[in-house]
Amino acid sequence: MSFQNPITERLKQARKKAKLSQKALGERIGMDESSASARMNQYERGKHTPDVQTLKLIADELGVPLNYFFCEDESSAELACIVSQMTESEKKKLIASLSQSKD
Template identity: 45%
Template sequence: MSSEPLESSNVVGRRMRSRREELGWSQEKVGVLIGIDESSSRARISRYEVGTHEPPIETARRIAKALGVPLAYLYCDEEDVAMLLKELATQSANQRRALMSQWLEGLR
């Protein structure tokens, strides 16, 4: 995996789309999950994904929660760091603490 920043200035949209497609979900489903009316949910999520609009932070927070990723994942422009954030989010708090301890120990 590369640590190169994403080329697009629309990091949030690219991360949203990537995760949504990974889950096999439609734009409409994501929109409805975050509370957007079904009749406009596809169009609104599409605007976020293509970069026409960037979601306000509270909307981005709801999107991240619906997609099962930390908010930081949506804004991370380095692919390997984003993947690490996504993986860390799947761990329990105890597992994260243990991983952090191991990592810190490795720095010494």
């Protein structure tokens, strides 16, 4: 069984949800206009993987948390987005609630 890089699929999903072209997204995070589309395409096809700093810029631009790109399944990706929008207090309550349900 080969490992599928989750970044490629998550990147494509988040970009399409934001209704941005590869070129527009690349330009918004500071890539050169002439190479933005090609670089984003290589990231989405898995030919190259963006470094963490670039991935953080992409995450911020698309309104998703950085860890979203590393989620291996849809439920985890959705949870990452929901949790990222919670306050610290809400996160602590959720952790306490989930911890109690495991006992």
